[in-house]
Amino acid sequence: YDEKMVREMEGLEASGSTYVCTLCDATRAEAASNMVLHAITRSHSENLERYELWRTNPFGESAEELRDRVKGVSAKPFLETQPTLDALHCDIGNATEFYKIFQDEIGEMHLRHGEGSRLPAPNREERRRWRAALDKQLRNKMKLKPVMRMNGNYARRLMTEEAVEAVCELVRSEERRGALRELMALYLQMKPVWRSTWPARECPDQLCRYSFNSQRFAELLASVFHYRYDGKITNYLHKTLAHVPEIVERDGSIGAWASEGNESGNKLFRRFRKMNARQSK
Ligand SMILES: [Zn+2]
Known part of the structure; x- marks a missing residue:
């Protein structure tokens, strides 16, 4: 779910x-x-x-x-x-966030944040331009067409080294390119842990390093990407960074509960919800 x-x-x-x-x-x-x-x-x-x-x-x-x-x-x-947590929605939620980080990096949002900044917050038109630049780059470099709503396929393509390299071509600062690459590399190290059906066997090294990687990922968000994570974090990033090891230790895996092909379960849920809503009226 x-x-x-x-x-x-x-x-x-x-x-x-x-x-x-x-x-x-x-x-x-x-x-x-x-x-x-x-x-x-x-x-x-x-x-x-x-x-x-x-x-x-x-x-x-x-x-x-x-x-x-x-x-x-x-x-x-x-x-x-x-x-x-649901592995598919974890991928989708985190890719949605990376899609926004990419736009912010193209627009150099870090220059607009904090006490020392004299630049105003971006307006809608600027944000729209950053997004258009990102979409165009991903289309040219990866043949990745923009989607109305993030889905599993787009998320899989976006969360790759190839995508981060395409984005880096639009980022001026060498330091920020380095941070983007590191952020993606850490993410790709963590991802198999919630995707595989038996992490202890299929990706034991990544499982071992998960807490270390998530700690470093969190440090990057809190420092280099502070402009987005100043008192805020998305629901799925929180779950990804904070709860994955405990769930894997308890259940053996997260991927095994993935919701792909679970549409019938969702249908059942919707019926149940309707019944419940009627009862409580
Ligand atoms: Zn929590």
Whole structure:
């Protein structure tokens, strides 16, 4: 299941919530300032307990205090989900983020961020130009056509050395090109760990180095790419950096639960959701 579904089933606020994760209680700011060290703590039974607190407000707290107490539970959880992440949506979510990083690097966003910067924030027209430049470059160099909505195929093509090399041709600073290449290299080292069905056997070296790689990846985001991760981080980057080793240790793999070919499951879910919505009216 993708995150949107898990949030609905477990009664959590929508994916834009301050409570960034379906697996732990971190807020977006906490997840950005500490990108790697988070344990899986949420559970269906706790979500149910929290819903009761949210519904009854036994301590007479303000809306804000209550929300903090229940960590973003805002509806009745109705179906227990496996506390894991979906490998396909992980790829898609992270590729969406890299697509934006690439645009920002083409536009030299780092020059617009922070106290010392005299340049204004980019307007829509500038952003549109950066995006058009990226699309054109990827089309010319890789025959990769832009898509309306990120999908698995586009994500697979974008998250490659070839794509980062194409982007680097549009980036002026040698230092930033180096950082982009390192970021992608780390990502490609981490990816097999959530994609393979048996990481301990299929990619033992990458599994061993995962925590080290994710730590270095997080350092890059917090330093070179600070302009994007100043108190913010995306839901899937958080899960990728913080929760993958714990899930692999517990379940043996993440890839085995991938949602490819799981459309029938999704259909079943939608029916269930409809039934539930009717009941609670
Ligand atoms: Zn988390």
